[in-house]
Amino acid sequence: MGTATGDGRGALTGHMVRAERALREHLGVVDVVWEVADARCPGASRNPRLRRLCAGKPAVLVLSKADLAEEDVTRRWIARLRAEQVTVAIDLRGGDEIMNVLWSATRSALEPARTGQRPHETCRAMVVGIPNTGKSTLLNRATGGRHAAVGAAPGVTRGPQWVRLPQGGQVLDLPGVMAPRLSGWAVIWRLWAIGALGAQAVDAETAGGSLCEWIQTRHPRTLEGRYGIAEREMRDGSAGLAAIAVRRGLLSAGGVPDGNRAAAALLADFRRGLLGAVTLEVPADPIREGDGSTERGEAARP
Numbered sequence: 001m002g003t004a005t006g007d008g009r010g011a012l013t014g015h016m017v018r019a020e021r022a023l024r025e026h027l028g029v030v031d032v033v034w035e036v037a038d039a040r041c042p043g044a045s046r047n048p049r050l051r052r053l054c055a056g057k058p059a060v061l062v063l064s065k066a067d068l069a070e071e072d073v074t075r076r077w078i079a080r081l082r083a084e085q086v087t088v089a090i091d092l093r094g095g096d097e098i099m100n101v102l103w104s105a106t107r108s109a110l111e112p113a114r115t116g117q118r119p120h121e122t123c124r125a126m127v128v129g130i131p132n133t134g135k136s137t138l139l140n141r142a143t144g145g146r147h148a149a150v151g152a153a154p155g156v157t158r159g160p161q162w163v164r165l166p167q168g169g170q171v172l173d174l175p176g177v178m179a180p181r182l183s184g185w186a187v188i189w190r191l192w193a194i195g196a197l198g199a200q201a202v203d204a205e206t207a208g209g210s211l212c213e214w215i216q217t218r219h220p221r222t223l224e225g226r227y228g229i230a231e232r233e234m235r236d237g238s239a240g241l242a243a244i245a246v247r248r249g250l251l252s253a254g255g256v257p258d259g260n261r262a263a264a265a266l267l268a269d270f271r272r273g274l275l276g277a278v279t280l281e282v283p284a285d286p287i288r289e290g291d292g293s294t295e296r297g298e299a300a301r302p
C-alpha cells in the first residue's frame with residue numbers, strides 16, 4: 001500500500017472489500033447517511049466514491065474532531081462544503097448538545113425529500129466513513145450506549161440491528177466503513193497522520209517528515225515550543241525529525257538520530273492535541289484527486 005496510486009482500489013484488502021459490500025447493501029434501506037470525515041482534512045478524509053454509492057440520498061457531512069482543528073479554517077470549510085450538502089463540525093466527545101446539532105442538520109437534509117413530515121421520528125440513518133474518523137464514537141453518542149434493537153436490517157437475518165434513538169428515528173448499529181482514497185502522497189501522509197491507515201501502510205519516517213514540515217510552515221513556533229527546535233534546524237521535514245530525535249534522545253546505535261521514533265513521537269503528540277489545533281488541509285487549496293499538491297515540500301515524493 002505504500003506505493004498506492006490511482007483511487008487505491010488495487011490496494012483494498014479483502015476486509016475492506018467486504019466492508020464496502022455490506023455498506024452498499026445497507027445504503028439501500030436508509031433514509032439518510034451520516035458521513036463522518038475528519039475536520040483536520042475534510043477533503044483527504046472522504047472517499048468521493050461514497051457519493052456515487054449513495055446516489056442522491058439525503059446526507060449530513062459530520063466533520064469530527066473539530067476540537068483538534070483550527071476553528072477559523074473549519075468555518076471556511078463549512079461555508080464551502082455547505083454549498084453541496086448539509087455540513088456540521090463537532091467535537092464528538094463534547095457535551096449533550098451534539099446530538100441536537102446532528103438532528104437539526106438531519107432535518108434540513110431530509111426536508112426537500114419529505115416535506116411536512118417530522119423526519120426525525122421515522123427516519124433511518126446509517127453512519128459511514130473511512131477508518132478512525134469517529135464513526136463508533138458518533139454511534140455511541142447517538143444511541144447513548146443503549147442497544148434497544150428493533151429488528152434486523154432487511155436482507156440480513158443476523159448482524160446489524162436498528163436501534164431506536166431517544167430523539168426519534170433509528171440508526172443502524174453498525175457503521176459502514178469506506179476504504180480511504182489513496183490518491184497521491186499529499187493525501188496519503190494526511191491519512192497516516194489522522195490514523196486512517198494501518199501502521200504498516202506507509203513509511204512512518206517519510207510521512208512524519210511531511211507532517212513535520214506542514215506544521216513548521218503553518219505554525220512556525222509550535223515545534224520550537226514543544227521540542228526546542230530552532231527555525232534553522234528545519235531545512236525540511238527529515239531535518240526536523242532529526243532535530244526532534246536529538247532533543248528527545250531518540251538515537252540509534254552510534255548516536256544517529258532515529259527518524260522513525262521521532263516520527264512516532266510527533267504523531268503521538270499531534271493525535272493527542274499536544275501541538276494545539278492543527279488543520280492539515282485548507283479549503284483555498286484543497287488536495288485534488290491524484291494530485292501531489294503544490295504545498296511546500298510536497299513536490300518531491302518518495
Ligand SMILES: Nc1nc2c(ncn2[C@@H]2O[C@H](COP(=O)(O)OP(=O)(O)O)[C@@H](O)[C@H]2O)c(=O)[nH]1
Pocket residue numbers: 064065066067068090091092093129130131132133134135136137138175
Ligand atoms: N479529540 C477527539 N477525538 C475523537 C473525536 N471523535 C472520535 N475521537 C477519537 O478518535 C478515535 C477513533 O474514533 P472511532 O469512533 O473509534 O473511529 P471509527 O474508526 O471511525 O469508528 C478514538 O480514539 C476516539 O476517541 C472528536 O471529535 N475529538
Ligand SMILES: [Mg+2]
Pocket residue numbers: 135136137175
Ligand atoms: Mg469503529
